[in-house]
Amino acid sequence: MAAVHGDAHGHEHDDHHPSGIMRWITTTNHKDIGTMYLWFSFAMFLTGGTLALGIRAELFQPGIQILQPELFNQFTTLHGLIMVFGAIMPAFVGFANWQVPLMIGAPDMAFARMNNWSFWLLIPAATLLVSSFFLPGGAAAGGWTFYPPLSTQGGLGVDFMIFAVHILGASSIMGSINIITTILNMRAPGMTLMKMPMFVWTWLITAYLLVLVMPVLAGTVTMLLTDRHFGTSFFNAAGGGDPVMFQHIFWFFGHPEVYIMILPSFGIVSEVIPTFSRKPLFGYSSMVYATASIAILSCVVWAHHMFTAGMPAVGQLFFMYATMLIAVPTGVKVFNWTATMWRGSMSFETPMLFSIGFIFLFVIGGFSGVICAIVPIDIQVQDTYYVIAHFHYVLVSGSLFALFAGAYYWIPKWTGRMYNETLGKAHFWLSMFFFNLTFFVQHFLGLAGMPRRIPDYNLQFADFNMISSIGAFGFGMTQLLFLYVMINCIRSGEKAPQKPWDGATTLEWTHLPTPAPYHSFEKPPVVQ
Amino acid sequence: MRSKSAVTLAGVSALALYSSMAVGSKYNLPEPQSVIAKDIYDQHIVLLWICLVIFVGVFGVMFYSVLKHRKSLGYKAANFHHSTAVEIIWTVIPCLILVAMAYPATKTVIAMKDTSSPDMTIKATGYQWMWGYDYLQGEGEGISFYSKLSTPRAQVENKAPKGENYLLEVDNRVVVPVGKKVRIILTANDVIHAWWVPSLGIKQDAIPGFIRDTWFTADKPGIYRGQCAELCGKDHGFMPIVVEVMEASEYSKWVAQQGASAIKTSMHVEN
């Protein structure tokens, strides 16, 4: 993957610093590090996307054509791991790096050197993950959730994955410590907590969630590692352990993880919608409380991933009620966004389109989430394509669309240049169309009884799988358009004014020139 | 602007067409064949309607706003930014809707967990990659066999045309009598598997070293097909479950046949 990261280094032009590759290796500037995070995550997004296209190519028709079952399982596993840990999470950290200091009026992140380390840790982790395909026995093939005993069966690929997860975990924890400290200690005078932009709020809560659950994941994979190699029996029934315990500990991490990937996107959308509605965010404080309650609730719902593992009825009912409860603060957010748009003076530039697309599709994903929360129905749809459709609606049209919205929204501030609006809109509409083509039909597949993670299927599932595969390839190609729009913007976009969005109110637009200077807010601004 | 509304119109009608396809059974849960499956089916339909109503409500408002409150139409932005009353209302109403959703579900959960007083008990053991069945108790006690995928390899490799039950057919089906409460005990030999028959409304993980149980009562004779639902390695996609439900008299005949057949495999012999 090193070659792909190489691309990331091509486009900058700052002068008063070591130049060439050394600038990027040694940099402690939050903007440089943010840029590297974003390019890294985009490279991983393309890698994970390629794996996804491999999966969809195999599923284009019934029968085994392209990927043998072993390899197919490796593809699904690595697709999940790379997208979650390599693409979505680092992308949000990249946004945090760029935007948190700019939005709270801080000169840089609190621990600049640690910031550099937390980025550079990602490279060995990604290398471990991707290179594991070339090991004897191949990459890990037990699913991104790596349930034992299946994952104890795997070869060296599983160990590579465990180490990669360790490194990524360490990177995330360092990143979160940095973000929390920056937000709590380095706000400009006058910026009280309840005056912070929503994006900063959501990241503060997300960072706390990360510090809360990433160490638990590290513990889990360590247990798995010692079970595999050092004779412990945490998850092995023969030694008095219990494989179901792994699922409990994993999902204790895994469910908050889902919100780690969605809360910052709530933040981005909460910045974009008021800007393009030219109207303040409706219910700011209820948004903050809703975010916090989602984060707290997310820690007590983990076992809804395990309804079929066999749990007492009381347990199932508790986790069902708790899960359903999350719909309430999430609903509040959607209502607040709608109320923000209501009687605004809206315009529909690309960031706004992606934000509205986000709300529209995220709500569909939310509904299927409520349906999955109902234990009896979940028993039917768990581990089927219905669940695949559900979480791609919240992670692709949720997190990813919000990331696109954020990228289009802030790229003028970052580069000093405007992107091509026509192409941006084309990117949105194509993404919207192909996304739904890919994933909407998967609801039907799941309901009709197609399990997930299978390389081949009965003929009754053939037509929807074909539609889905066509959609997936369309969606994949569309993202190359995004790459083109971004490069085009960086290279030859029109000059952007200080505040290209007339409705924007946060510090980076009101107090900084465009592009944001390499060192910004060395004297903190005063917030009224 | 004209072209934009044309695009919108086309989009909306495409979406309507798309969802109107969702009427046939192919777009829903399979036809339920047990009380529990029926409950699940009905609750799913009710939930879909509730979601649809909320969806239309919320996005009706949002898209009205998107169409009317545009800068390009010269609409001037208002400046309100909170209303405690409204916020309380839209917190409380979803809570009430959720209670209405949870009530029937709770009853079904309790019914699903009630594995007491079965007419017969069958143990299903997950192997990489097939199922083993032992009839532990009730009519047919002592019957024991493996059940493997019977689809020929050539069909998977695209060297032969695929049959109707491609990947959903086995050499030995689990046979049960109609209308009897069948308790299924599950365990696994190697990794976690899951025993799933959609039309009977049952899915339960089979965990090595532990047993779990679940139950069903089939309403009608017939053949019901399902698949392993927990990733269990290479051939996870190739270990189907086929349940054949027979009239009581037919079932007795089947049991007698099994007893007579000399090639009774024992589950407990490991290779």
Next chain:
Amino acid sequence: MVNSNNTKANVLMMKKLLVFTLIMFVFGYALVPFYEKFCEVTGINNLLKPDVSVNDKNWVDEERWVTVEFDANTRGLPWQFKPLQRSTRIHPGESITVMYEITNNSEREVIGQAIPSYSPRFLDKHLKKFECFCFTKQVLKSNETRQMPVQFVIEPGLPADINTVTISYTFFELPDGASTIKK
């Protein structure tokens, strides 16, 4: 608001968060005994200890019948393992002994450990085992056959709506020289 140059405050904050991280890492491990305790209290997996001595007199509920099914599995070892009876009907409170038989089909000595599992899972709370082959590891020479007892009582406290229960054992191979399970 705090001065942005206040590195001391930043470092303090970092230390606090690192301690918190460490606590959460330990918490991950603490979930293991916590989970075991939880299972013990709820009776999900308390498996390997004799409960009471045989002399304890229990009240026998003559009015009630419970069907007990016996189940046997092996995992990864060349043994044949089965109960000598598949099911029985007993009164709650009545002590009963059931025999299981294991045969080593291989030409080598094999050590196995049986892990019990129950259905319903809370049966554990109402099941008292006085004697069980699962309390110790079993060593079988090549082609040896052994019959082993389980002696237990199901307490009258078993909820009234439960009338069928299953007691299942799975034999796992222990590596040579491994001690029996902790607990």
